[in-house]
Amino acid sequence: MIWRPSVTVAAVIERDGSFLFVEELQEGRRVLNQPAGHLDPGETILAACAREVLEETAHRFEPTGLIGIYRWHYKPADVTFLRFCFTGRILGTVERSLDKEILALHWLTPAELKAKSSMHRSPLVQQCVDDYLRGRNFAIEVLSNVHA
8 A cells, every 4th residue: 555645735824913714614513724725736835825825715825934844644534644834925815706615714813713722623723823923934945846
């Protein structure tokens, strides 16, 4: 059997001390997550992050720094996720419908996020915000796209 981790991207987006989260359904329960999703075939990691933020929030987003790369094993489905989490800036909004899984958008302070810990989609939700607040911000130039 070949092990294939699921590669995902996420964005920690701050505005005036609050962070943008999506509320969505996961296995029948409402959960909070950063705007996030899977890397599509042929897509760069940065393009995937910008696309996911647009699809889930209708915000145009430019990743400017890498907060971290996270490995998390979701035992119920026996899936390992590799999450590339970015910070960046919103370039504006567009008129478009959000992904059908998105129930609502929320701007939450760090305290409000902690108070809703039972709703976090995964432990990565809090970890990424905590790392951002600790000042983790690596240059996105560490990511390379190699073309054969």
